[in-house]
Amino acid sequence: MVQIHSFSAAGETTGQTLAALAGRLAGANLSADLLFVFYGSDHRDAEIHVFLQERFPGVPVIGGTSSGGLLSHQGLLGPGAIGLLAVEDPEGEYGVATAPLGPDPAATARALLDRALAEAGCSGELPALVWIYQSPGQEEAVIEGLRAGIGDGCPIVGGSAADEAVEGGWRLMSGEGPIGEGLSVAVLFPSGGLSFAFQCGYEPAGASGVVTRVDAPAGAASRSRRILEIDGAPAAHVYDGWIGGRLAEERRLGGNVLAKTTLHPLGREVGSINGVPQYLLVHPDAVGADGTLKVFAAVSVGDRLLQMTGSQGLLVDRAGRVASEAASRLPGGAGSLAGGVMIYCAGCRMAVGENMDAVARQVRESLAGKPFLGSFTYGEQGQVVGRNGHGNLMISFVAFGR
Amino acid sequence: MSDPGGMDDTERLRQALASLEAENESLRVEARQSRQLLRGLEALLRVEPGGDPFHSVFGSLWTTFDFAQAMVLAEQDGGLRCAVAQPAGLAGLEWPVGPLFRKVLDGRVTAVFSHRAVEEWRQAGPPLSPDQPALYMPLREARRRGILVLLRASGAESFSREDVALAQRFALLASHALAALDARQAIEENRARALAAEEATRAKNMFLANMSHELRTPLNAILGFSELIEGEVLGAVGVPAYREYAGDIRWSGQHLLAIVNNLLLLSRIEAGKYSPCPVPVGVAEALQGALRLLEFDLRRREIGVVLPEIPADLTVHADAQALRQILLNLIGNAAKFSPARSTVEVTFEARDDRVRLEVVDRGCGIPPDTLARLGTPFVQADNAYTRGFQGTGLGLAICHRLIASIGGSIAVESVVGRGTRVALTLPAAAPDADCAAPAEGPLPDGRPDGPARDAAAS
Numbered sequence: 001m002v003q004i005h006s007f008s009a010a011g012e013t014t015g016q017t018l019a020a021l022a023g024r025l026a027g028a029n030l031s032a033d034l035l036f037v038f039y040g041s042d043h044r045d046a047e048i049h050v051f052l053q054e055r056f057p058g059v060p061v062i063g064g065t066s067s068g069g070l071l072s073h074q075g076l077l078g079p080g081a082i083g084l085l086a087v088e089d090p091e092g093e094y095g096v097a098t099a100p101l102g103p104d105p106a107a108t109a110r111a112l113l114d115r116a117l118a119e120a121g122c123s124g125e126l127p128a129l130v131w132i133y134q135s136p137g138q139e140e141a142v143i144e145g146l147r148a149g150i151g152d153g154c155p156i157v158g159g160s161a162a163d164e165a166v167e168g169g170w171r172l173m174s175g176e177g178p179i180g181e182g183l184s185v186a187v188l189f190p191s192g193g194l195s196f197a198f199q200c201g202y203e204p205a206g207a208s209g210v211v212t213r214v215d216a217p218a219g220a221a222s223r224s225r226r227i228l229e230i231d232g233a234p235a236a237h238v239y240d241g242w243i244g245g246r247l248a249e250e251r252r253l254g255g256n257v258l259a260k261t262t263l264h265p266l267g268r269e270v271g272s273i274n275g276v277p278q279y280l281l282v283h284p285d286a287v288g289a290d291g292t293l294k295v296f297a298a299v300s301v302g303d304r305l306l307q308m309t310g311s312q313g314l315l316v317d318r319a320g321r322v323a324s325e326a327a328s329r330l331p332g333g334a335g336s337l338a339g340g341v342m343i344y345c346a347g348c349r350m351a352v353g354e355n356m357d358a359v360a361r362q363v364r365e366s367l368a369g370k371p372f373l374g375s376f377t378y379g380e381q382g383q384v385v386g387r388n389g390h391g392n393l394m395i396s397f398v399a400f401g402r
Numbered sequence: 403m404s405d406p407g408g409m410d411d412t413e414r415l416r417q418a419l420a421s422l423e424a425e426n427e428s429l430r431v432e433a434r435q436s437r438q439l440l441r442g443l444e445a446l447l448r449v450e451p452g453g454d455p456f457h458s459v460f461g462s463l464w465t466t467f468d469f470a471q472a473m474v475l476a477e478q479d480g481g482l483r484c485a486v487a488q489p490a491g492l493a494g495l496e497w498p499v500g501p502l503f504r505k506v507l508d509g510r511v512t513a514v515f516s517h518r519a520v521e522e523w524r525q526a527g528p529p530l531s532p533d534q535p536a537l538y539m540p541l542r543e544a545r546r547r548g549i550l551v552l553l554r555a556s557g558a559e560s561f562s563r564e565d566v567a568l569a570q571r572f573a574l575l576a577s578h579a580l581a582a583l584d585a586r587q588a589i590e591e592n593r594a595r596a597l598a599a600e601e602a603t604r605a606k607n608m609f610l611a612n613m614s615h616e617l618r619t620p621l622n623a624i625l626g627f628s629e630l631i632e633g634e635v636l637g638a639v640g641v642p643a644y645r646e647y648a649g650d651i652r653w654s655g656q657h658l659l660a661i662v663n664n665l666l667l668l669s670r671i672e673a674g675k676y677s678p679c680p681v682p683v684g685v686a687e688a689l690q691g692a693l694r695l696l697e698f699d700l701r702r703r704e705i706g707v708v709l710p711e712i713p714a715d716l717t718v719h720a721d722a723q724a725l726r727q728i729l730l731n732l733i734g735n736a737a738k739f740s741p742a743r744s745t746v747e748v749t750f751e752a753r754d755d756r757v758r759l760e761v762v763d764r765g766c767g768i769p770p771d772t773l774a775r776l777g778t779p780f781v782q783a784d785n786a787y788t789r790g791f792q793g794t795g796l797g798l799a800i801c802h803r804l805i806a807s808i809g810g811s812i813a814v815e816s817v818v819g820r821g822t823r824v825a826l827t828l829p830a831a832a833p834d835a836d837c838a839a840p841a842e843g844p845l846p847d848g849r850p851d852g853p854a855r856d857a858a859a860s
Contacts, residue, residue, distance in 0.1 A: 114519065126563070149516065155563070275423070
């Protein structure tokens, strides 16, 4: 029998927040088998680690920093919050492995998968789901490394740790302690049902173009997060033309465009389900004065990029629908839901702004009040049309059945 | 929240369509898997019983899964042995039971994408690539457990979660089908055993009947001539001891005749050739009749039988001769296993439409393990109390059958060293029914086998 417990608290300092969290845990008689932990990047990781070690010795831990607070069944919690989601499943098997990515992120990811499986006592076995948390930047390589082992037969879901201002302040937390740049891999073999949903809340706006040049060494796989040209013209110019010239100033001087592009990202069609196209989003985060367009997910020469468009209303509704869809896909149906973990793009969170409480409310209603915990991230991983991948401005929910 | 351009509505419609299509796709997958499973199950059930059921599972795989090689591993001597395989060269390979196989044997379907760290593969060292993706399914049948292993080529796509879900259903169906095959086989084996047992019983009964008839003919001569000698009908014997010996011969012959008659009666009952004729029978008269026949033995061992005042009109619905034989047997056994110069007590109780007679003795009692087997032919208590008594164990077996044939029941309580209480319950006859004549004539086919108790010590 799987039980999910979610606890969270917010405070001025890490010590105060942990003290409040300890108070909430004091009344709970739980024995965790896997722990998700999310917290604001201003918190002191070492204190959080000690706290977890004392209260949950030997329990596999995965998580890290979140941008702009946390989501839980209690609502939106401010940036000072720390949240825990405990999976209590004595008959299930769980393992987590964490390490810096090093010079070969794909090889590291593959090795961490094997380590996590060994930790779970399931060497070589295909898990029900692989859940990852990582520092932003190498997500595609990480996914490739994991796919080299498990292929697409097992969903890989997760997020990229975030800070408050895209300043590199993100960290990961594991049972071994916090790290800055790295990857945590959790393998899940729950005794109950498990399902997930991974969607975006955007649609094509009409314009599109083919990537003709990226910032990648000649002869190497022409894949990069710096797009130089679309349809043979400077990428930033083409993109700004699609979205009505909103980036004129940044194009002239170069600069961050994250907030301005959240509702107007790029998209790649990654397949279709019975004729309905499915997209992975690419979020432009900066433009260069030379016309380059920097994005949060790698694209390849030859990729067709579509102008996508969204709205605050869609982003509010989407989270509840994603949670609801994941719950309904449980083998025992939504009624068997024990709780779950959500990843919500930090860019979307920024666009929704003050209405995030409505997001939390909708998710809570979709899950009939069952406990959940959500983190705001700088990249989202999941499976679209049967293929594991990395995208931006996405939302995922992993539902645990009883 | 909606924007003025209606974009939200368009996107919502698109997503709703996507959700519906996803649901549709999931139903299509479900239907396809069900068809695959059904074909597999049909293949499984087409297999004739008699062969190794694990082989039949193997035959049903090809219609259900996409794989390159397969093995059925069956439990043997604490490990697993490949019972059947494709390619056949893998058959006979022995595997240890490690962490992975333990989980599978316990019922978990497991997909493995790499065997490099799998303990079982490291130990067994099979002639297979460790990078071959595999799907492991538990198999259960009544007598043993096994594992079904599907392998894909090295470098091929791993089995997916959908494959695992399909395999879970297949393993369940296969185990149910194996159980059904096993049950069918067990039924056929039982039927064959029953037929053989019936045939053996028929032969035994025929032998007993024939032998009993053959024994009875010379016995009549023995009894007749010993009676003539004992009674000195043709003249004095001379030496008195010879006359006593002739009496012993007659007594022993009568005892032997009783045993032969019991054998004949039992074989008639078991062959279904015995038909009782239930009529109203007076209880008091039946008891007195039985006591008259036992008088000699009772007097010889100075055993008193205490009878209650039984109303003359108290009647039971029974075959008169069968009832006499039952009473002879119960009271005779009680007397036989009672110490000399003691008493046997008979009580009665008439309630509603039943009459209950109890025969209580203070003899050596019956051990509990023998109590459970009373009524089985040739069963006698085997303990220090009974070894000195004669008996074939037939009397109570016949009693049980006769009682059942007239709609009665018998219950025995006993404490070793303290005695036995036998309760006989019979259907009462209507109060105004005419009673049958006292059953003083010859017994149906037999009589208690002399003074011996059949089933147990009392």
